[in-house]
Amino acid sequence: MPYPKGHKLKVRNKIVESAAKAFRTHGIHNVSVPFIMKGAGLxxxxxxxxxxxxxxxxxxxxxxxxxxxxxxxQQAADADQEKQNSKINTVIDYYLSPYHRDNTEMGCIIPALSGEISRSSEEIRQVFTYELERMIAFISNLAEIDTVKGSSLFSSMVGSLILARTVSDTDLSNNFLSAGKKQAKELIMS
Known part of the structure; x- marks a missing residue:
């Protein structure tokens, strides 16, 4: 009996989702194809x-x-019903939160893989570059700033998150998140 229409695409998407989760958590080189496939239930x-x-x-x-x-x-930005924060401030608060820091499996892949991507093939680096530019455009549009300033803002956010994830001292990690939020918000105002 043949598979239903769209089955192959659904399976492929499950594999991609499993890979994204595994790469975010463990990096590229520490994850095998069998590990990814097992995560997809295959x-x-x-x-x-x-x-x-x-x-x-x-x-x-x-x-x-x-x-x-x-x-x-975008969902976090739209969820601020009371508009106490601008959308970009809401995004900064979410991106540099303990929740985002601690849940790498669903977090931003850019801080998780940047070090490995720099040593990857040209094909992977081109895709990563395009996706990074897309993220910077999103941040810039949300903040209503140009992409030069948006690049600086996002670089600051990524750097803060990387350092917060790297250290073993929770207080120091939280300080990196707080300082990153403050710096990012000041950058928008300048």
Missing amino acids: THGGFYSHFDNKEQLVAEACRYAISDTIALL
Whole structure:
């Protein structure tokens, strides 16, 4: 009996989602194809009927993860019903929150993979570059600033999050988040 229409695409999407979650949490090089496939509820034998190689999956997982993060940040911005904060301040508060810091599996892939991407293939670096530019455009539009200032703002946010995730001292980690929020909000006002 043949699979229903759209089955292959659904399976492929499950693999991409599993990969994005695994890469966000463990990095690219620490995650095997069998691990990704198991996370999708599949055996690793079917991988090559969906992807030519792991690099192709990394590229697609980056696209998926950035789209997912932009949607999550837009949802956070739209959720501030009382408009006590501007949308960009709401996004900054969410991005530099303990929740985002501690939930890497669903967090932004940019701070999670930047170090590894710099040593990846040109194909992966091109996809990552495009997705990073898309994220900067989103942040810039939300903040109503140009992309030069948006790049600076997002760089500050990513750097703060990386440092907050890196240290073992919770107080120091929280200080990085607080300082990052303050700096990001000041940057918008300047």
